[in-house]
Amino acid sequence: MLNPQSVDNETWLSRLATTSGEWLRGDGPESDIVISSRVRLARNIAGFPFVSRASADIRHQIVQLAQDSLNSPGQPSRRFVNVETLSPLDCQFLMERQLISRELARSDGPRAVVIADGERHSIMINEEDHLRIQVLHSGLSLEECWKECDQLDDQIEASVPYAFHPQFGYLTACPTNAGTGIRISVMLHLPGLRLNRDIQKVNNTAQKLSLAVRGLYGEGSQALGDFYQLSNQVTLGMSEPDLLGHVQRVVLQVVSWERKVRETLLRDGRAKLHDQVARAFGTLTSARTISSEETMHLLSIVRMGLRLGLVSNLDVGVINELFIHTQPAHLQKLQGEELEADRRNVARANYLRQRLSSSSVS
Structure with a gap:
């Protein structure tokens, strides 16, 4: 009803x-x-x-x-x-x-x-x-x-x-x-x-x-x-x-x-894959400005790393949510105002640091 x-x-x-x-x-x-x-x-x-x-x-x-x-x-x-x-x-x-x-x-x-x-x-x-x-x-x-x-x-x-x-x-x-x-x-x-x-x-x-x-x-x-x-x-x-x-x-x-x-990636190139995941996670948790496209790319790498046991203290549901919540319209709704692209990029970086602050790469 x-x-x-x-x-x-x-x-x-x-x-x-x-x-x-x-x-x-x-x-x-x-x-x-x-x-x-x-x-x-x-x-x-x-x-x-x-x-x-x-x-x-x-x-x-x-x-x-x-x-x-x-x-x-x-x-x-x-x-x-x-x-x-x-x-x-x-x-x-x-x-x-x-x-x-x-x-x-x-x-x-x-x-x-x-x-x-x-x-x-x-x-x-x-x-x-x-x-x-x-x-x-x-x-x-x-x-x-x-x-x-x-x-x-x-x-x-x-x-x-x-x-x-x-x-x-x-x-x-x-x-x-x-x-x-x-x-x-x-x-x-x-x-x-x-x-x-x-x-x-x-x-x-x-x-x-x-x-x-x-x-x-x-x-x-x-x-x-x-x-x-x-x-x-x-x-x-x-x-x-x-x-x-x-x-x-x-x-x-x-x-x-x-x-x-x-x-195969994990078996034959674990160090390289682990480095990619660590770099992606590091950017997401330290960037001061970041675009929607880069965020999606980096979250994708981190999500794979999480499923392969390379990331700890993080629920996959949070990553799935971040894929959506960092999109332009969601971000502006969360901020309570319409934002130009540059301000969205800053707000997105702040939001990501906040949501991922308690997680780490294994």
């Missing part, structure tokens, strides 16, 4: 900046390599044109229908956020947090997002499709994500009829999403393969198996911090269990490659 709006969105978002979503805990299956799993469903409401052809009035109606369908007793506690009224900074903040897409953040007109407590799921309204239902869990948890997403989908469909064709399945704005409408994504941390110059092996394998490799924020984004998202490219003609199994098998193969590379 949607929470009563006891505080305005600006205040709520500022509070949210001081917390972390459950998907950043770092305690899920295969979490040394797999940051998170996500299952997303594209759905459109029967009787309405696709978003790209809908007037502002129709898009308002879609927002209201979706809001009403999620506001029934017995459902999880959620927050309704009118994205149309948010500032560009707040839109970027929600995008950095993986709660909305770049498309929803940067488009205009009536649109919204509904966010569950703990950020385990969110429902985007009037993105490319009327509804984008997503569930996000820590580690390699595709079955759990799918189960929760399927239940949420059924809850909405009980009160809102979907556009569905007997032959083509769920109808979507983009033909590649037609059929099941499912997009399965796994975020992987692959510094070993990047250091060993084997990351192209992942791209080649994914391409052969109809999977896409994207950056931290999905399509068109860069692989900051050695994060790569592996996801299915097509949905038509395959069932949800088949797609889940397909993605899971490929992810486990990539996880195996990354672990073997890390083991």
Whole structure:
């Protein structure tokens, strides 16, 4: 059920900046390599044109229908956020947090997002499709994500009829999403393969198996911090269990490659690897100004070192959180003001020194 709006969105978002979503805990299956799993469903409401052809009035109606369908007793506690009224900074903040897409953040007109407590799921309204239902869990948890997403989908469909064709399945704005409408994504941390110059092996394998490799924020984004998202490219003609199994098998193969590379780096060049980790940690804990890109790169090395036992007194959940909290919008929300790039770099360095002050390299 949607929470009563006891505080305005600006205040709520500022509070949210001081917390972390459950998907950043770092305690899920295969979490040394797999940051998170996500299952997303594209759905459109029967009787309405696709978003790209809908007037502002129709898009308002879609927002209201979706809001009403999620506001029934017995459902999880959620927050309704009118994205149309948010500032560009707040839109970027929600995008950095993986709660909305770049498309929803940067488009205009009536649109919204509904966010569950703990950020385990969110429902985007009037993105490319009327509804984008997503569930996000820590580690390699595709079955759990799918189960929760399927239940949420059924809850909405009980009160809102979907556009569905007997032959083509769920109808979507983009033909590649037609059929099941499912997009399965796994975020992987692959510094070993990047250091060993084997990351192209992942791209080649994914391409052969109809999977896409994207950056931290999905399509068109860069692989900051050695994060790569592996996801299915097509949905038509395959069932949800088949797609889940397909993605899971490929992810486990990539996880195996990354672990073997890390083991080799540790066995054949421990001193060199230890030095890289120590230098990265030293910069993070002593720098007085540091960019977002450099921070992501150095945190990536430290995270690998932590998983290999080269860093002590530090929880992986803290590192996962720092990847997000040091992004531009998060940093400004934490500081309580908008900052130019130079001031952000100083604030980021101060924040990193504070958060990492009690940790050390073994």
